[in-house]
Each structure stands twice: as C-alpha cells, then as structure tokens.
Amino acid sequence: MLDTTIAGAAEQYRIKAAPYYRPTGREVEQYQAAYDARLPMMLKGPTGCGKSRFVEYMAWTLGRPLITVACNEDMTAADLVGRFLLDKDGTRWQDGPLTRAARIGAICYLDEVVEARQDTTVVIHPLTDHRRVLPLDKTGELVEAHPDFQLVISYNPGYQSLMKDLKQSTKQRFAAMDFTYPAPEVEAEIVAHEAGVDRGLADKLTQIAARSRNLKGHGLDEGISTRLLVYAGTLIARGIPAPDACRLALVRPLTDDPDMRDALDAAVSTFFA
Ligand SMILES: Nc1ncnc2c1ncn2[C@@H]1O[C@H](COP(=O)(O)OP(=O)(O)OP(=O)(O)O)[C@@H](O)[C@H]1O
Ligand SMILES: [Mg+2]
Numbered sequence: 001m002l003d004t005t006i007a008g009a010a011e012q013y014r015i016k017a018a019p020y021y022r023p024t025g026r027e028v029e030q031y032q033a034a035y036d037a038r039l040p041m042m043l044k045g046p047t048g049c050g051k052s053r054f055v056e057y058m059a060w061t062l063g064r065p066l067i068t069v070a071c072n073e074d075m076t077a078a079d080l081v082g083r084f085l086l087d088k089d090g091t092r093w094q095d096g097p098l099t100r101a102a103r104i105g106a107i108c109y110l111d112e113v114v115e116a117r118q119d120t121t122v123v124i125h126p127l128t129d130h131r132r133v134l135p136l137d138k139t140g141e142l143v144e145a146h147p148d149f150q151l152v153i154s155y156n157p158g159y160q161s162l163m164k165d166l167k168q169s170t171k172q173r174f175a176a177m178d179f180t181y182p183a184p185e186v187e188a189e190i191v192a193h194e195a196g197v198d199r200g201l202a203d204k205l206t207q208i209a210a211r212s213r214n215l216k217g218h219g220l221d222e223g224i225s226t227r228l229l230v231y232a233g234t235l236i237a238r239g240i241p242a243p244d245a246c247r248l249a250l251v252r253p254l255t256d257d258p259d260m261r262d263a264l265d266a267a268v269s270t271f272f273a
Contacts, residue, residue, distance in 0.1 A: 006146075010104040013065030021050070021057035022190050024182045031058050034175050035107075040128040040151040042171070045179025048225025050190075051154045054179070055109045064148060065106040069097045071116040077123045080110075081136060093139055102127060102134050105146030113153040114166055121170050127151055128173040181226055184210060190226060195233025201242070204271040205229045208250060211267045219260050224250050242272040 034041050035058070043051045052068070059066035069080065082096035101108035113121060126133050132145040153174065155166070181187060184206050192202040206229060213223030228250050235245035246268040251261055 006104050009100065010065045010106065013067050013104070013106055015056055015060040015066060018060055019053060019056040020193060021053050022182070022186060022193070024050070024186055027054065027177055027179075028058070028061070030177065032062070035062055035150055038132075038147075038150055040174045041153075042174035042176040043152065043154045043179055044157050044176055045154075046158070046181070046222055046225065047156060048227030049179050049181050050226060051179050052109070052111065055107065055152055055154075059107045062107070064150070065101075065104060066109060067097050067101040067106045068109040068111060070111045071113050071120075073115050073117060075116045075120055077120050078138075080120065081123055081134065082138075084138065093136075098124070098127070099134060099136065099143055101151075102143050102145040102149050105148030107150045107152060110151070110153045112156065114155055114164055118167055118170075121166065124151060124153075125170070125173065181209070181213065181223075187226055187229065191229045191233050194230040196237045197233040201236065202229075202233060204242075205232055205246070205250075208246065208264075208267050208271055212250070212254065212264060215260070215263065219257060219263075220255060222254070224254060228253060243268055246272060 031041065031054075043054065045051055055068075056066060078096065080096045080098040082094050082099050084091045085094050086092075095103065098108055098110075100106070110116075110124070123134075126135060127145055127149075128151055132149070134143040134145065135141075136143060155176075182190060184203075187209070188199060188202040188206045191197070191205055192199050195202070209224040209226075209229055212220065216223050232245045232249035235249055236242050240248070247265065251264040251268065254264065255261060
C-alpha cells in the first residue's frame with residue numbers, strides 16, 4: 001500500500017520529456033558522481049545562467065522525480081517540512097515539499113536558498129549529513145530519507161548582504177559547482193536552439209550580452225543573462241524587429257538608469273542598425 005502511494009507520488013514529479021541542456025564543462029559527470037554518493041549539492045551562479053535547467057536535466061538523466069521549492073524570506077520551516085491542516089474531521093498533517101521529497105526519493109531543489117531565514121535553513125541540516133533524517137517536531141515522527149533522495153540548493157553569489165548569507169555550518173554540508181554564462185559559441189548555440197533563430201543572429205545577441213557583462217560593477221548589478229538572450233531571440237522569431245526586441249528583452253529589464261540604457265542601446269545599434 002505504502003509502496004504504491006510512494007510510486008504514485010513520485011510519478012507526479014517525474015520529468016516527462018528530456019530537457020534540452022547543453023553542457024558547458026564537466027558538470028554532468030561531476031554531478032552524476034555526487035549523486036551516486038548522495039552528496040548534497042550547491043549550484044552557484046548568476047541569474048539566468050542555466051542552473052535550474054541543469055537540475056531538470058540531471059533529474060531526468062538520473063530518472064529521479066524533482067521537487068523544486070522557490071525560497072523567499074517569508075518562508076518558514078513549516079513551508080518546507082509541513083503543517084497540521086484543519087478540516088471537517090479535525091486536524092490532518094500535510095507533508096511539506098522537503099518531507100515529501102525525502103519520503104519518495106526525489107531530488108529536492110531549493111532555489112535561492114539564501115532568501116530563506118537562517119532558522120528556516122537549519123531544518124535541512126539533519127538531512128544533509130550522515131543521518132539523512134528529517135525530524136518532524138510537530139508530529140514526533142523521524143522521517144528517514146529514501147535512499148534515492150538528494151538535496152540541491154542554488155545560490156546567487158553577490159546578491160546577498162553579510163546579514164543574508166548561508167551560515168558556514170550550512171554551506172559546509174554541500175559540494176558546490178560554479179555556474180557562469182556559457183562561452184560565446186556555446187551560448188549562441190543555446191540561444192539558437194531555444195529561441196529557434198539562426199546562428200548568425202544568436203551570435204550577435206551573445207556579443208551584446210558580452211558587452212553588458214563588462215559593465216557589471218560599473219553601473220550594472222548584473223549583465224544580460226542567457227535567459228534574456230533567449231527572450232530576445234524568441235521575440236525576433238515572432239516577427240519583432242531585432243532592435244525593438246533587444247530593447248524589450250535585453251535593455252529595459254536590466255536597468256532604469258538613463259545613461260546605462262543609452263550605453264546598452266548603443267551596443268544594440270552596433271549590431272542591429
Ligand atoms: N547550458 C544550457 N543549456 C540549455 N539551456 C540553457 C543553458 N543555460 C541557459 N539556458 C537557457 O537559459 C534559460 C535560463 O536558465 P535557468 O532558468 O536554468 O537559469 P537559472 O540559473 O536557474 O537562473 P535563476 O538563478 O534566475 O533561477 C533556460 O530556460 C534555457 O533556455
Ligand atoms: Mg533557476
């Protein structure tokens with residue numbers, strides 16, 4: 001009975017079709033080795049550089065269900081672990097996403113985990129060391145993680161202040177991989193594939209992004225991401241003229257500073273007159 005329930009729940013979180021992921025280094029084999037040892041993983045890198053896509057791809061490759069939780073500062077431990085709900089028959093316990101993942105042997109992806117408060121983050125500790133258990137304080141249950149369970153967190157270095165960083169005791173429970181924007185040829189290949197545009201156009205978009213990334217720390221918090229390049233390509237593929245698509249998808253989302261916008265618009269004009 002329990003088995004079918006677990007299998008049914010796992011099915012619900014299974015990735016149905018192979019996600020497109022273009023490796024940029026040795027990350028696939030490294031992750032595979034980490035998963036084989038069930039090491040918790042931390043993926044570090046700027047927004048829109050492929051972290052979530054990579055996790056989806058690895059979950060699919062490894063044949064594991066994937067449960068993703070977008071973390072935020074209002075999140076409490078109960079949002080991860082679970083809570084009692086009131087219904088007509090009284091109270092009923094409902095597992096949170098972390099508990100469900102531990103029970104069914106999913107990969108649990110806590111996206112932007114630094115956003116969560118530290119007292120929330122510590123609930124993952126017993127799951128990430130040799131114990132691999134999750135104590136449910138409210139019910140008294142000690143959930144033993146399924147042998148296939150793995151925890152993955154993502155982390156955007158640079159966005160958090162000193163006040164908002166992971167504790168060393170949290171960080172040092174994970175092996176970590178650095179993600180960056182792909183090399184230009186690889187990024188153009190990704191943009192061409194994702195947006196359905198030709199390679200020449202994708203190359204130009206990638207070069208605009210490269211210029212914006214040089215402005216990081218000189219008026220821009222972050223350069224144009226691979227995600228935004230895919231947006232721009234997608235708009236162009238739908239008939240929006242390239243200069244307009246670039247303004248919509250590459251320049252306007254990035255900054256409100258008029259001088260920065262001019263600088264980026266000028267970069268766009270260099271490639272698309
Ligand atoms: N290596 C890659 N292979 C395939 N697609 C990629 C790759 N890198 C980036 N992309 C594309 O960029 C988009 C954004 O990537 P993704 O959502 O994984 O970013 P992220 O790093 O998780 O960002 P965030 O920190 O904002 O969540 C993807 O939807 C995909 O189209
Ligand atoms: Mg993501």
